Amino acid sequence: MKKIHVTTTVNNDNVEFLCDPRETLLDVLRDRLNLTGAKEGCGTGDCGACSVTVDGRLVCSCLVLGAEAEGKKIATVEGIAKGEELHPLQHKFIEYAALQCGICTPGILVAAKSLLEKNPDPTETEVRYWLAGNLCRCTGYDKIIRAVMDTAADMREAS
Amino acid sequence: MQYHRPTSFNEAAALANQATGETRFLAGGTDVLVQLRADIVTPDTLIDIKSIPGVGDISQAPDGSWTIGIAVPGAEMREHIQLGKDWPGLVEAMDLIGSTQVQGRATLVGNLCNGSPAADSVPAMVAAGVELSVTGPTGSRRIAAVDVPVAPGRTSLAKGEVVSAVHVPARGKNAGDAYLRFIPRTEMDIAVVGCAINLTLDTDGTVTAARVALGAVAPTVLLVEDAANALIGSSLDEEALNRLAEAASAACNPISDKRGTVEFRTHVAGVLAKRTAKIAYARAQGENT
Numbered sequence: 255m256k257k258i259h260v261t262t263t264v265n266n267d268n269v270e271f272l273c274d275p276r277e278t279l280l281d282v283l284r285d286r287l288n289l290t291g292a293k294e295g296c297g298t299g300d301c302g303a304c305s306v307t308v309d310g311r312l313v314c315s316c317l318v319l320g321a322e323a324e325g326k327k328i329a330t331v332e333g334i335a336k337g338e339e340l341h342p343l344q345h346k347f348i349e350y351a352a353l354q355c356g357i358c359t360p361g362i363l364v365a366a367k368s369l370l371e372k373n374p375d376p377t378e379t380e381v382r383y384w385l386a387g388n389l390c391r392c393t394g395y396d397k398i399i400r401a402v403m404d405t406a407a408d409m410r411e412a413s
Numbered sequence: 414m415q416y417h418r419p420t421s422f423n424e425a426a427a428l429a430n431q432a433t434g435e436t437r438f439l440a441g442g443t444d445v446l447v448q449l450r451a452d453i454v455t456p457d458t459l460i461d462i463k464s465i466p467g468v469g470d471i472s473q474a475p476d477g478s479w480t481i482g483i484a485v486p487g488a489e490m491r492e493h494i495q496l497g498k499d500w501p502g503l504v505e506a507m508d509l510i511g512s513t514q515v516q517g518r519a520t521l522v523g524n525l526c527n528g529s530p531a532a533d534s535v536p537a538m539v540a541a542g543v544e545l546s547v548t549g550p551t552g553s554r555r556i557a558a559v560d561v562p563v564a565p566g567r568t569s570l571a572k573g574e575v576v577s578a579v580h581v582p583a584r585g586k587n588a589g590d591a592y593l594r595f596i597p598r599t600e601m602d603i604a605v606v607g608c609a610i611n612l613t614l615d616t617d618g619t620v621t622a623a624r625v626a627l628g629a630v631a632p633t634v635l636l637v638e639d640a641a642n643a644l645i646g647s648s649l650d651e652e653a654l655n656r657l658a659e660a661a662s663a664a665c666n667p668i669s670d671k672r673g674t675v676e677f678r679t680h681v682a683g684v685l686a687k688r689t690a691k692i693a694y695a696r697a698q699g700e701n702t
Contacts, residue, residue, distance in 0.1 A: 258416060275416035275459065276449065298447045302514055311488060311517040317446045318518070319439075321416050322461065365513065386600045387512020 262323040264289065265333030273320035280304045282320035283330060291331035291360040295389070302388035305361035306330045312368040314387075331360035334367060342412075343367055343405045350401040354392035362388045366402045374410055378403060418461045422548035422577040425462050430550040430573030432458035438575055440468070440484045441518035443511065444527040462575065471496060477583030483576055487516040500581060501696060502590030502609055506537035509594060512601060522576045525558060528566040531604045535562070535634045536626035537592040538579075540609035546578040553577070559626075562633040588613040589696025593689045594628070595681050597672075604629045605673040608661070608685040610693040612644065618698065620644045625657070625686060630665040630678050637664040640686060649694045657690055658683030 257272040264287060271286045280297075283289045283306070292315050295301035299317040306315045307329040308322075334341045343366055346352070353359045362385060369376060369384045376384070381402050382395075390398060415432075419425040429436050434457030437445045448454040462468060468484035471493050479496060487507040490496060497504045510519050510533050522545070524534045538558040545561065547554050550573040561568050570576070590611040596602035607628030615621050625640035639660035647653030662683040669675050695702045 275414050276455075278446070278450075298450050299443060299511070299515060302512065305514055308517075311486070312514050313517040314514045316450065317442055317514075319416070319442070319446070319461075321418075322439075322442075322463070324418075368513075383600060384513050387514045 258321045260321060260324050262326055262328060264328045265330060266327075271320070275319070275321055277320045278316050279306070279308075279318040279320050279323055279328070280315040282323070283315060283328075286320075289330050289332050292364075293357050293360060295357060300387075300389070301358070301361075302365060302385075303358050303361045305364045305388065307364065307368055310368075312365055329364070331364050334363055341367065342409055343370075343402070346401040346405040346408075347398075350397045350404070352393060352397040352401040353390075358388055358390040358392075362390065362398060366405070369402070370406055370409065374406060374413070376403075376406060414456055415458045416461065417458065418464045420464050420466070422462075422465060422575055425460050425465065425575050426548045426550050426573050428458070428460050429575060432460075434458065436460065436572075438462050438526075441486055441520045441523050443515050443519040444523055460575075474583075477585070479581040479583075481521060481579040481581060483522045483578065484520060487519050488513075490521075491516070499584035500541060500590055502592040502611065502693065503534070503537040503541050503543075503581065506592035506594075506607075506609060507534040509533045509592075521579055525561050526568050526570070526576065528562050528564070528568055529603075530562075530565055530632055530634070531607065531629035532634075533592070533594055533604055533607055533628065536607050536609035536628040537590065539626035539634050539636050540592075540611040540624045541590055542582050542611070542624060544580045545576045546580065547574050548577040549574040555580070559634065559636050564632055585613060587616065587697055587699075588622075589693045589698075591689045591692035591696060593685050593692070595673075595685060603672065606630055606678050606681045606685055608682065608689045610686065610689045612690070612693045612697045614694070614697045618648050620647055620649065620653075620694075625661065625690075627661060627664060627682055627686075630667040630682050632666070635664050637661060640664065644690060649690060654687045654690060657686050661686035 293303040295303035299314045304315040436458040437456040439461040468482040470482045524532045543558040592609040594604035594607040609626045611624045613622040623641040623644040627635045643656035665679040667678040
């Protein structure tokens with residue numbers, strides 16, 4: 255099958271790849287670009303483990319084709335830390351032990367960062383609704399929600 | 414699978430018209446790509462219509478009517494303050510679909526053309542009197558949203574036809590819309606019953622025009638004229654609301670499935686119609702609900 259040539263930006267790096275028309279952005283990130291932060295949980299847009307942003311909009315990368323990345327700006331969990339310096343959300347997730355197996359964590363970090371960029375002062379209800387598409391089968395969510403709320407408070411204070 | 418990225422609707426329609434086998438248009442992909450991934454439908458031809466100029470725009474004409482591009486996702490509708498003031502029911506119905514991630518991609522036209530009887534935005538579009546521009550191999554036409562679904566998973570669109578714009582009427586004065594659905598949880602579920610109501614009042618608060626649409630209670634969305642007539646001429650008194658509920662329930666032709674029985678859906682349609690009407694009425698009176 256004829257492969258499609260795609261030029262795009264991932265975490266501010268210019269990248270090019272060839273992909274099959276049926277290949278998802280998640281497949282491309284993991285298998286062609288070696289960015290394995292985004293996880294495949296369900297593969298059908300239900301679990302959020304593959305969350306990335308495309309032109310600043312939070313999406314499931316399993317429901318985006320690699321070919322659709324042409325000319326877009328993709329951001330993944332790998333771009334959240336600045337080198338060795340973790341993002342405040344990452345610090346809080348460690349502090350609160352807001353993870354166990356960690357499969358959902360990259361998607362939740364990407365989704366939570368996206369929320370705080372739009373709404374620096376969310377209510378707990380707003381955090382819970384925003385993250386409703388990110389399933390976690392370990393934590394029961396409580397620590398995740400508290401970590402996000404506390405990060406938001408810290409970031410407001412710092413700004 | 415052939416992947417195309419046309420830059421005009423005429424080109425998209427021509428591609429679809431020439432294609433053989435399964436053809437799908439790709440905008441948000443929250444149904445098309447799920448079906449692809451789950452091996453339910455593997456298109457031979459996939460036509461990505463997001464490179465066509467204007468498909469991501471929301472614009473208001475001088476007469477107050479709105480045009481929503483076919484690739485505008487729910488998240489963009491939700492963030493559009495004036496659209497939400499004019500048509501809160503339509504925006505809320507769209508916003509109920511799926512997660513934040515799904516909202517980043519899912520579109521009104523996708524929800525309509527997927528053909529699910531339980532689609533949340535479809536009753537809201539029907540109640541609002543939304544029309545679609547459709548581009549086909551031999552030209553364009555305009556069609557009411559209510560006339561698009563013909564059966565579960567099937568639309569009235571012919572081979573080579575593609576929806577090219579969504580037209581929402583001008584809101585007008587003393588008017589409001591609302592959508593409610595019943596689900597057994599608070600988020601991330603499919604409607605057991607959905608109800609959208611769009612009301613126009615005179616200055617005394619008497620209903621002068623009404624549209625009542627029901628979802629998930631028949632093979633396709635229902636526009637229930639008897640239910641609308643129950644409200645017209647009333648000030649939404651208890652008697653009118655009871656007539657509305659009776660007419661809504663009488664129109665139901667649902668199935669029993671894991672989400673709800675025939676009896677439950679029929680009853681809930683009436684209950685939801687009353688609640689929805691009250692919200693639409695309050696909005697028409699200028700309340701910010």
